[in-house]
Amino acid sequence: xxxYGQGIVRGLLITLKHLVNTYIDDIRYAGRKYIGxxxxxxxxxxxxxxAYTVQYPDEKIAVPERFRFVPFLVVEDYDHxxxxxxxxCTSCGICAKVCPPQCIWIVRGEDPNTGRPIxxxxxFYIDIDxxxxxxxxxxxxPFDAIKMDHDYxxxxxxxxxxxxxxxxKLSKELRYWKSIAPTTALEExxxxxxxxxxxxxKERKKAERAxxxxxxxxxxxxxxxxxxxxxxxxxxxxxxxxxxxxARLAKREAALARKRERQAHEGEAQS
Amino acid sequence: MNDVMDIITPDAVELDVAAAAAALEARFxxxxxxxxxxxxTGIIVDRNHLVEVARAIRDDLGFxxxxxxxxxxxxxxxxxxxxxxxxxxxxGGPALVFKAQTPRDDAEIxxxxxxxxxxxxxxxxxxxxxxxxxxxxxxLKRILMWEGFAGHPMRKDxxxxxxxxxxxxxxxxxxxxxxxxxxxxNPYGKNVRxxxxxxxxxxxxxxxxxxxxxxxxxxxxxxxSGEGIxxxxxxxxxxxxxxxTHGVFRMVVTLNGETIESLExxxxxxxxxxxxxxxxxxxxxxxxxxxxxxxxxxxxxxxGYALAVEHLLSLGARYQPPTYRAEVIRVLMxxxxxxVNHLWSIGFLLNxxxxxxxxxxxxxxxxxxxxxxxxxxxGSRLMCNYMRFGGVFKDLPERIRGVANxxxxxxxxxxxxxxxxxxxxxxxxxxxxxxxxLLTHNEILKERSIGVGxxxxxxxxxxxxxxxLLRGSGVAYDVRRAEPYSIYPELDFDIPVGTNGxxxxxxxxxxxxxxxxxxxxxQILPRLExxxxxxxxxxxxxxxxxxPLGEAYGRxxxxxxxLGFYVVSAGDEKGTQNPWRYHVRxxxxxNLTPLGLMCRGQKVADxxxxxxxxxxxxxxxxx
Numbered sequence: 001x002x003x004y005g006q007g008i009v010r011g012l013l014i015t016l017k018h019l020v021n022t023y024i025d026d027i028r029y030a031g032r033k034y035i036g037x038x039x040x041x042x043x044x045x046x047x048x049x050x051a052y053t054v055q056y057p058d059e060k061i062a063v064p065e066r067f068r069f070v071p072f073l074v075v076e077d078y079d080h081x082x083x084x085x086x087x088x089c090t091s092c093g094i095c096a097k098v099c100p101p102q103c104i105w106i107v108r109g110e111d112p113n114t115g116r117p118i119x120x121x122x123x124f125y126i127d128i129d130x131x132x133x134x135x136x137x138x139x140x141x142p143f144d145a146i147k148m149d150h151d152y153x154x155x156x157x158x159x160x161x162x163x164x165x166x167x168x169k170l171s172k173e174l175r176y177w178k179s180i181a182p183t184t185a186l187e188e189x190x191x192x193x194x195x196x197x198x199x200x201x202k203e204r205k206k207a208e209r210a211x212x213x214x215x216x217x218x219x220x221x222x223x224x225x226x227x228x229x230x231x232x233x234x235x236x237x238x239x240x241x242x243x244x245x246x247a248r249l250a251k252r253e254a255a256l257a258r259k260r261e262r263q264a265h266e267g268e269a270q271s
Numbered sequence: 272m273n274d275v276m277d278i279i280t281p282d283a284v285e286l287d288v289a290a291a292a293a294a295l296e297a298r299f300x301x302x303x304x305x306x307x308x309x310x311x312t313g314i315i316v317d318r319n320h321l322v323e324v325a326r327a328i329r330d331d332l333g334f335x336x337x338x339x340x341x342x343x344x345x346x347x348x349x350x351x352x353x354x355x356x357x358x359x360x361x362x363g364g365p366a367l368v369f370k371a372q373t374p375r376d377d378a379e380i381x382x383x384x385x386x387x388x389x390x391x392x393x394x395x396x397x398x399x400x401x402x403x404x405x406x407x408x409x410x411l412k413r414i415l416m417w418e419g420f421a422g423h424p425m426r427k428d429x430x431x432x433x434x435x436x437x438x439x440x441x442x443x444x445x446x447x448x449x450x451x452x453x454x455x456x457n458p459y460g461k462n463v464r465x466x467x468x469x470x471x472x473x474x475x476x477x478x479x480x481x482x483x484x485x486x487x488x489x490x491x492x493x494x495x496s497g498e499g500i501x502x503x504x505x506x507x508x509x510x511x512x513x514x515x516t517h518g519v520f521r522m523v524v525t526l527n528g529e530t531i532e533s534l535e536x537x538x539x540x541x542x543x544x545x546x547x548x549x550x551x552x553x554x555x556x557x558x559x560x561x562x563x564x565x566x567x568x569x570x571x572x573x574x575g576y577a578l579a580v581e582h583l584l585s586l587g588a589r590y591q592p593p594t595y596r597a598e599v600i601r602v603l604m605x606x607x608x609x610x611v612n613h614l615w616s617i618g619f620l621l622n623x624x625x626x627x628x629x630x631x632x633x634x635x636x637x638x639x640x641x642x643x644x645x646x647x648x649x650g651s652r653l654m655c656n657y658m659r660f661g662g663v664f665k666d667l668p669e670r671i672r673g674v675a676n677x678x679x680x681x682x683x684x685x686x687x688x689x690x691x692x693x694x695x696x697x698x699x700x701x702x703x704x705x706x707x708x709l710l711t712h713n714e715i716l717k718e719r720s721i722g723v724g725x726x727x728x729x730x731x732x733x734x735x736x737x738x739x740l741l742r743g744s745g746v747a748y749d750v751r752r753a754e755p756y757s758i759y760p761e762l763d764f765d766i767p768v769g770t771n772g773x774x775x776x777x778x779x780x781x782x783x784x785x786x787x788x789x790x791x792x793x794q795i796l797p798r799l800e801x802x803x804x805x806x807x808x809x810x811x812x813x814x815x816x817x818x819p820l821g822e823a824y825g826r827x828x829x830x831x832x833x834l835g836f837y838v839v840s841a842g843d844e845k846g847t848q849n850p851w852r853y854h855v856r857x858x859x860x861x862n863l864t865p866l867g868l869m870c871r872g873q874k875v876a877d878x879x880x881x882x883x884x885x886x887x888x889x890x891x892x893x894x
Binding site: 014068108133140182 | 439440441443444445446447448449450452552555556557558559560629632633636640646647648649650651654656664665668669671672673674675676677679680681682683684685690693694697698705708709710711712713714715717812814815
């Protein structure tokens with residue numbers, strides 16, 4: 001160490017370097033500063049030098065796929081051949097349960113004739129003043145029906161009238177989700193086994209199985225008549241499934257009986 | 272006392288925790304008994320002899336560091352209240368947990384401030400929130416709520432203004448969730464209760480009276496202590512709205528001229544009863560709430576809470592520990608967070624010292640690059656909500672890539688591993704060299720910080736200081752080494768310490784810690800490559816785990832100091848969905864305990880720098 005003040009001078013040289021670095025890219029990309037993403041990508045990347053301000057709102061940093069802001073509800077595309085605009089939500093209520101600030105309100109759909117629940121929300125509200133953007137609803141939804149949005153520009157003039165979003169305002173097409181989160185949407189599709197809603201896929205699979213089992217039955221019958229052989233192996237899984245189903249039914253009956261018994265006991269105890 | 276000498280020998284400071292507890296039981300029969308509740312550890316001390324036993328714990332057994340002191344209300348279970356203390360040795364090792372019980376009515380437990388001055392704020396908090404009186408406490412006032420507040424809000428029979436139901440999830444949300452806003456049912460202004468004898472019109476006078484009388488002054492502070500104008504004693508309020516307080520924090524200082532005679536921190540302006548909210552929440556609900564404590568370091572807050580709950584879950588039969596890949600990612604995130612925090616805190620320290628925003632913005636430039644990683648991985652730059660019980664939310668993405676959605680969106684696209692490698696191997700070391708050249712030998716910085724705000728080694732331990740504040744005073748205590756968690760035992764790093772305990776040493780410790788973090792990250796990178804594709808979660812993600820009964824204290828070395836979560840699962844025999852008690856041992860809060868001590872005799876301008884060198888975040892201080 002030599003003279004007093006040397007540390008300050010050295011520091012000032014560093015600030016000068018920062019100042020110069022800030023303009024180096026301007027010179028290098030002279031004339032192309034606001035055209036295309038190339039310079040933006042470099043200046044906002046890990047190799048950038050100097051300071052560089054993003055000129056919001058003239059330019060914005062596109063948010064990554066996993067970015068999470070107030071959720072939206074996925075509905076079928078509006079030009080879907082079978083169920084255009086149909087809710088993916090089945091109003092199972094898991095999102096309302098896992099919501100930490102409890103900002104999700106769901107009125108479960110009911111069949112107007114029988115009064116039994118149907119897999120479709122009658123009303124769905126999110127109070128966006130209360131939503132803390134944690135992403136649990138999207139994470140734990142078993143139907144991929146609620147997803148976190150990327151639109152963060154939600155300012156409005158009156159919170160008391162504008163900030164409770166209803167189903168109409170929350171619903172967005174599946175196409176939109178595919179566009180803002182292509183990788184995640186693809187992963188989810190693979191997990192479900194198709195681009196359709198998991199219930200639709202399940203129905204389809206069931207129908208296919210029915211068709212194929214009918215086919216194998218027919219084949220089995222053909223084999224039997226041809227060779228008069230007992231119990232074709234192809235039909236074996238079918239009987240297994242039936243046995244399983246019977247066992248399940250028996251179990252359910254037993255459980256119901258136990259429940260009735262318990263209720264009877266409770267009734268006695270109360271009276 | 273002869274038999275005592277037999278039981279507690281000079282080697283007692285070497286005894287492990289179980290043996291130490293046994294020694295205490297032998298020495299204090301009928302006063303100390305083991306805590307035999309399932310899932311609980313430690314000992315229960317008769318409250319009438321608490322101070323005596325605490326002295327033995329500190330002096331004879333060597334547990335010199337009181338990490339946490341907090342209360343629990345067991346209304347409906349044993350109908351008692353309990354103070355829980357976690358004492359550690361600064362040489363390392365697990366905690367000696369001791370408790371004192373008191374009836375709920377007329378709750379009273381002797382103060383331990385005479386043994387550990389670090390209990391000061393924590394006992395005031397217990398008085399404020401639980402209504403436990405601490406005879407012997409020098410300054411027993413409310414600390415987070417205001418004087419004259421009705422009731423003690425953490426008691427189980429106290430209900431908050433917008434109370435809806437004991438536990439979440441609320442029944443009104445599903446299946447017939449007809450929406451309404453809480454304010455419509457209970458309008459703002461009508462949501463506060465006052466005690467019966469409370470006179471709202473005199474609120475300001477009376478609440479401030481208690482504060483000022485604690486400083487040895489009346490409300491009228493214009494009296495002169497000597498002749499002329501030379502030695503006016505004057506009370507000045509620094510804050511709550513003051514740019515140097517890093518939030519809404521207030522310091523009431525008594526000045527003699529330009530010199531500080533006494534300083535008392537006043538806090539609670541950002542208080543939201545985080546812990547009460549935590550008790551209404553399910554275990555998983557709390558995770559995003561921990562983000563909002565120290566909002567600079569949400570990743571490491573998450574880790575502390577996950578560790579506490581994982582410890583509770585491990586008491587059950589079906590527990591699966593986090594996978595190795597999950598631990599690697601956790602450490603990656605936590606160490607990046609440490610760098611983020613220290614960049615931020617050094618930047619602001621320099622702001623406080625008058626280097627207005629130049630160092631701050633240089634540091635922020637680097638910080639933004641790290642936040643890009645967080646955003647691409649966890650979905651948010653600050654409120655990461657990334658850790659889960661048994662793992663993490665999602666694996667690192669293949670690419671850090673934006674998706675154009677809004678008008679004027681500009682897309683960036685980088686390979687994630689290349690990006691992290693570039694940051695860790697090139698960018699951060701280069702930046703730190705430059706930052707040191709900019710600051711460390713700057714004469715103004717040195718003059719302002721060397722010998723200012725000195726906290727001696729013994730006082731730092733006694734006042735429960737933690738993090739860079741403790742290490743700056745020469746105590747090599749770091750939870751990552753003292754009681755290792757995650758994969759820290761297999762990582763190679765050092766604990767930087769200071770010698771003088773002044774502002775400059777704390778600055779140097781933070782600088783050095785960033786270098787050590789880079790050293791850790793360099794060891795993490797090959798592990799990331801090696802574990803690629805391995806599961807990031809043990810078992811399936813569960814949103815409402817049943818948590819076995821018991822207590823757990825999960826603590827991590829947060830960038831600001833030791834962050835602890837004391838979580839109790841009690842009540843439901845099958846295991847609970849909601850924590851019975853959820854306490855945050857906030858480093859920003861407890862590190863303020865020695866603030867008055869450090870500021871005494873300093874100048875007004877130094878107070879600002881001393882506060883900056885402690886590095887607090889009010890979201891965590893006030894909870």
